Amino acid sequence: MTYPATTDLCDANEDRIATGALRVLAPGWRSFGGLKGFAGPAVTLKAFEDNTQVRTILGEPGEGRVLVVDGGGSMRCAMVGGNLGVLAAKNGWAGVLVNGCVRDTRELAACEVGIYALATHPQKSVKANGGQRDIAVQFPGGVVRPGDWVYADEDGVLVSDISLG
Structure with a gap:
């Protein structure tokens, strides 16, 4: 699947950034999957140092969606590992975004x-x-709501209230 570059989306949507309809998440994200970029509607999960629901959700058909996991930024354990990466790919998830490890x-x-x-x-x-x-x-x-569109690549992560193409 192709996805628009985050830099291009920022350049073309300065007005949406100004209103908060397009949010640029703070830098510091690292890419770990086989795909260096992705885009899709968000499924959100808030779970602190417990990945039971991560496995449950990734076991569902992904249909090109992005699982957004708010792990509270914990640096004390991992929320996603190799088995869950395989599960996400097998079930058609576009991506997984983890505020954690x-x-x-x-x-x-x-x-x-x-x-x-x-x-x-x-x-x-x-x-x-x-x-x-x-x-x-x-x-x-910024905030991520269920159904928001998430765009991620080597330059950063964006969240939009609508699909930007």
């Missing part, structure tokens, strides 16, 4: 899905079946 980076790099996160951590998360799905999540730089 991932692990199994060699495995993630072999998956045909975009995966962006803040850092890596070798320890897995707990399994307590916690989390809230389909709610607005606050990321550094």
Whole structure:
């Protein structure tokens, strides 16, 4: 799938940035998946150091959507690893955006899905079946709501209230 470059979207939508309809998330995202860029409508999840719901959601048909995981920016464990990367690719997810850490980076790099996160951590998360799905999540730089469009590439991550093509 092709996706527009985030730089081009910013240049063409300065008015939407000014109104907050297009949000530029704070820098610092790193690409870990086999695809270096992706775009799609957001499915949101807020889950702190517990990836049980991440697995559940990625087990569903992705239909080109992006799973946006608000892990609270935790640097104490990974929310996505190699098995979940394989699951996301197999089920047709365009991407996974994690406000937190991932692990199994060699495995993630072999998956045909975009995966962006803040850092890596070798320890897995707990399994307590916690989390809230389909709610607005606050990321550094802006809020992400269910159905918002997420655009990610090597230059950054954007969130729009509508598809920008």
